[in-house]
Each structure stands twice: as C-alpha cells, then as structure tokens.
Amino acid sequence: MQARLISLLDWPPVWTLGGVLAIYILGLIGFFFGFGDFGAGLGLACFAIAAWLIGSAVWIMRAKSTTVHPRATPKVLVTDGVFSISRNPIYLGFVFILVGATFWSGSLLGFLVVAGFVVVITDRFIDAEEDILKDKFPDEASHWFLRTRRWL
DSSP states (O other), rough: HHHHHHHOOSSSHHHHHHHHHHHHHHHOOOSSOOOOGGGGHHHHHEEEEEEEEHHHHHHHHHHHOOOOOOTSSOSSSSOSSGTTTTSSHHHHHHHHHHHHHHHHHTTTTTHHHHHHHHHHHHHIIEEEEEEEEHHSSSSHHHHHHSSSSSSO
C-alpha cells in the first residue's frame, strides 16, 4: 500500500506542486531581498511561458500519437516545435512555474527550490527517459541530443 502511494505521488506535477508549496512557505518566512513592484509581473510572465511550453509540448505529442506519460515508451521521437528548443519542454515549463512562484512570493530562497527541482527531475525522470529514447531511436535520438539542449 505504501509503495503504491509513493509511486502515485512520484510524478513531475506532484513535485512541481510540492515546490510551489515550499516556495510559498519560504515567502511567508521572508528574506532580506525581494523583487519589489516587479515580482508579480515577472511571476505572471513566467506562468505564461510555462503555459506555452507545456501546452505546446502536449499538443505536439498528442498530434503525433505518442505518450506524455514520463515512464511510458514513446511511439515516435518528437524533435520539432518546442522540442527543438529544449529536449524537456514540459519539465522546463514546470521550472518556469517555480521561478514564477519565486518572483510572485518575493523570496530569493525560492531559487534554491528551483535548483533542487532540476536535480530531482533530472535524476528521477529525465535520465531514464533519455535512456529509453536511446534504446528505441538510437541514431535519431543521438543526433537530437547533440543539437538540442536538455533544458535551455
């Protein structure tokens, strides 16, 4: 039962939600520096970029009839659209959500949460996903990895 609960909670959106919650708590604690009048605007800009990245990636993946599930085997390797900017546009969108929450909360400590999120997502999901892509699409994936950065 406990293992099943952990596997249900071990998903990138849950990690993102946890990061937003941590940033919110850090914002309540406060810090000596903030983002002043620009915090809310910067936060909204980050949220808009996140929505574009995530929405575009899901749209392209659905159009190509491949999975958005991080642990499933894809049917095709998607390398166009936002996938030509980043190999992980959905995860990058989640990072923008966390950066936006950091700006919105006004706590510089939120950037520590963002850094931790990048490490966790890379370790828990991205490395395994890239191994699957290398196995399923060896030549195509290798070329894509060389020409497209993992994050930005």
